[in-house]
Amino acid sequence: MAQENYLNLKETELRLGLPGTDESEFIGCSAKNNKRASPESVDDSESKANSAAKSAEHETSSASKAQIVGWPPVRSYRKNNFQPKKVESETGMYVKVSMDGAPYLRKIDLKVYNGYLELLKALENMFKVSIGEYSEREGYKGSEFAPAYEDEDGDLMLVGDVPWDMLMSSCKRLRIVKVSEAKGLGCAV
């Protein structure tokens, strides 16, 4: 019945005004909600359609979920007071990584790693090589590859000699070198 009333309304253009002045001011609300229900005949199929529509909506892309007001139910105090450590901040520190003999270069974000151990493991995984163990005296032992980087002066440096923070600030690109070419870096082969 309500459906009929709705359809019978003249001037279905949006108008706002106080009740008693004109009947059509409620269109704004319904247009916003896009939901109408007739009170007397709660149509089973209609409500099922509604809930089906809802669940279809819920299974779609997660991007829309972020827009749901008040969901997930985390208090605003909690949301406003916690800044999660962003794994990839907007200004990530991406550097090119090349490997001798590889057909193309890769790029990694240095900020993701907490130190040399993580970085080297990542490089090993990325290039499917074994890099060996670092020692101050001998560089990288036990492998034919060694990690090196280009610093701000353009010099090729062995990874691991300086504190991690210093590497982060001076590294311009990474290079995994074949050890036989790295004699000049002080590795004893």
Add this chain to the structure above:
Amino acid sequence: MQTDPNPNKSKDSPTNSDSTESTQSPSPFPDDVLGQVLSFLNSDKDRSSVSLVCKDWYNAERWTRTKLFIGNCYSVSPQIVATRFPKITSVTLKGKPRFSDFNLVPQNWGADVHYWLVMFAKVYPFLEELRLKRMKVSDESLELLATAFPGFRALSLMSCDGFSTDGLKAIATHCRNLTELDIQDTDMSDIDDFNGGWLSCFPENFGSLEVLNFASLDSEVNFDALERLVSRCKSLRVLKVNKSIMLDQLQRLLLQAPQLMELGTGSFQQELLPGQFGDLESAFSNCKNLQTLSGLWEVTSIYLPVLYAACASLTFLNLSYAALRSVEFGSLLAHCPNLRRLWVLDTVEDKGLEAVGSSCPLLEELRVFPADPYDQHLHSGVTESGFVAVSRGCSKLHYVLYFCRQMTNAAVATIVQYCPNFTHFRLCIMNPGRPDYLTNEPMDEAFGAVVKTCSKLQRLSVSGLLTDLTFEYIGKYAKNLETLSVAFAGSSDWGMQCVLEGCPKLRKLEIRDCPFGNAALLSGLEKYETMRSLWMSSCNVTITACQQLAREMPRLNVEGQDGMPHLLFSLFDRQDLLLPSLMLWSGTRAVKMAGEKQSELDHSFLLNENMRND
């Protein structure tokens, strides 16, 4: 709140010798003995029962009640309260519905404490304690509180708003006997100007504080004033500072107050010199009585070890603002064998929860919050296996709040087998309507297992893809359930009807985005009078049904929010519109209009016809 069973009897004296109205035999106890006995009763439920026995007992109870608890500030008027209870020294008042925490309630919904305070100033000048939750508290109210009650001792504001520096200054300046100032979860985003000078307003000879919590107040404080205050307050047992307090300052505070039982640290972001690190470590090791530890903003793995020495007696550890990873979290836990309550972020992941299972055999409460609730990377956070791991190791677990992105029916069934004593089970699968990710079935059987196994369940929050079957289970088995939260769930009116018909102890029902409509709403008419409140938003309830409800149940307050400013629904409207949200609660009158100006309540309207004060 029980209504007066005999409104005609005299209210002015503790003894009522007017036997013409009494049809019951007189009480065998002399009145003063009865009064003495009843003064030992603390529980509100007991007192309510006592007051219903007979007139004499009603009177004796009301003259001996000193603590007032009002779960919904609009369920009763201050006048009624003042008339019935002459001797109140402690008041607890709760205001807005819980969904206001999630921005589902209009800003100016109400719950202003001021008109209560005005009444209290007249009737309870000896008021000592005030505890407010989700109420609007203006500076004017705080000033009234500070000046009208000479014996005032304890103020607790949880999730309240509307006040600023000036109000706190008044409290600090005038409350000479203050023992407790506890401000929790204040959302500072609405407060424009908030500076920390209020701490300096405590007089130099003031030293009575036992509880000081300003952790959620986001502003610099005068550290010297704070340090002096802490050193003067020899009985201080709870100190929770805000993020502006740095580690070296914390260390100085700890030196002044090694007796602390509850500590909320400031920020852990400062870079310490080695000497400072040692000082901080030894300051913590001197805190032998620490039971609760919180704050820990920006704490990193490097600084966690300073806490170790203080953790032996810890029973409550709140790491919900510290993004710890599993390894450092596990190391910390190894030092906390006595934990009963643990709040963490899901950055600790399942591995961290496995550590909980193995290190915390006494654990009773676990809350896992999402570090990044809108994170699109579905692989972060905790899963069902973390929850299972905790339940396997912590048989005493009875309270859980768990935010996750995936869950299975089988996992929940396993969890409640290990922990059948849940009283509070709040599971939030963050993607609305998500099924069991392994079987793709609805999560009905999960919650079915919970209600079938956990007979003591008082509070339940459901999530995931749920059909009416979940609610059938709840109605059939959850006989002790008092609070139920439902979102994006259910298939039809039948679901809600099952709950309304089946749960005898239901007090609070909050529903959003469910396909429950008028038939469901109207099936609970008598039920609503026994409940504190019902909230429904973005469901299929229409105005006509609410009008009918309001007509048939005059003792219910039925309030709708239209969601649009300056738009009033005409009660004579021919159309029947969906109501964006609805709240109803029982009360003897439409109290909401009584204390507040109509213009302040733009977004809500009451459907009751009895909208006058009397």
